[in-house]
Ligand SMILES: Nc1ncnc2c1ncn2[C@@H]1O[C@H](COP(=O)(O)OP(=O)(O)O)[C@@H](O)[C@H]1O
């Protein structure tokens with residue numbers, strides 16, 4: 024989708040980062056929030072569906088508690104998030120009410136999107152809210168998410184939400200004017216990249232981490248989010264939230280920020296859900312033949328091509344498939360648990376019955392349950 028096509032956007036996910044929302048940690052920027060809400064209300068009045076992903080709970084909680092540095096322990100972070108989230112929803116709700124719009128708070132955990140049933144349920148609720156004309160405001164449920172089940176950053180969450188509701192566009196508002204050739208807060212010679220494909224290999228070296236101590240991912244997670252969003256065909260724009268009418272301008276196709284172009288066909292819904300899974304339970308190292316069969320021929324994975332098995336997984340869980348050099352090439356739901364997989368790795372499926380005493384599936388991972396990376 025080129026920028027001029029943004030004028031046809033029907034559904035947009037807008038993500039606002041912590042530093043931006045809290046003026047670099049000084050407290051909620053109520054003037055800026057009022058301006059963003061006004062733009063979102065204008066979009067709604069034009070019939071465009073809007074979903075907001077708002078960070079800032081921890082940053083606002085830190086302000087309210089008078090903490091100078093981001094807390095280190097999980098329970099302190101969770102307590103700060105619980106306090107800060109109150110401020111966030113209050114200011115958004117007040118502002119949306121002024122435009123006669125309902126705001127709806129949704130706090131999600133990773134489990135809500137990794138369990139297929141809950142994923143579909145979250146989808147129905149979001150779509151129902153949209154049909155009611157409300158603006159869902161989403162954040163991670165920080166107070167219950169533990170390290171191993173959290174999204175980690177709201178860029179990823181926003182991309183998964185864009186996948187979930189099949190948005191056309193993801194706008195990530197942050198404290199920089201977009202993606203630069205390197206972190207502009209460190210390198211004054213860095214230049215803005217106006218447009219780039221999500222799979223451009225230069226991205227690996229350009230996008231760095233967050234330095235503000237308020238946000239989580241930096242530009243690295245925004246690039247990853249753009250890639251995830253592209254799996255359902257959504258384009259992503261990363262832009263500076265301080266620009267006047269930034270949301271309107273992006274939707275009008277104006278040249279600002281960085282436009283990440285999807286460069287492949289969107290995945291079907293089930294594969295998209297698979298691609299968005301963050302919790303891998305195990306790893307399989309494949310030989311060159313198996314890696315080729317997956318990547319080039321779109322084949323299912325057969326046990327004969329598996330050289331080694333690691334991690335702890337049960338039948339039906341998600342594992343990564345790596346080539347011999349350790350690069351992930353695919354991930355998918357495996358048909359056998361770890362113990363069985365170890366026994367049949369490198370073996371032909373004709374031997375399964377003799378080895379295991381039964382034959383469940385010929386393929387270790389069926390291609391319908393696999394997504395290439
Ligand atoms: N190549 C890059 N271009 C722009 N910003 C970058 C880059 N690499 C790292 N960054 C850092 O990413 C930060 C934005 O990410 P983050 O602090 O997580 O913001 P947010 O809270 O909006 O998610 C910038 O302030 C910048 O320091």
Ligand SMILES: N[C@@H](CCC(=O)OP(=O)(O)O)C(=O)O
Nearest residue numbers: 041079080081176177238239
């Ligand atoms: N859920 C956390 C968001 C953490 C996060 O990803 O922040 P950011 O990098 O500013 O989008 C919060 O509300 O503080």
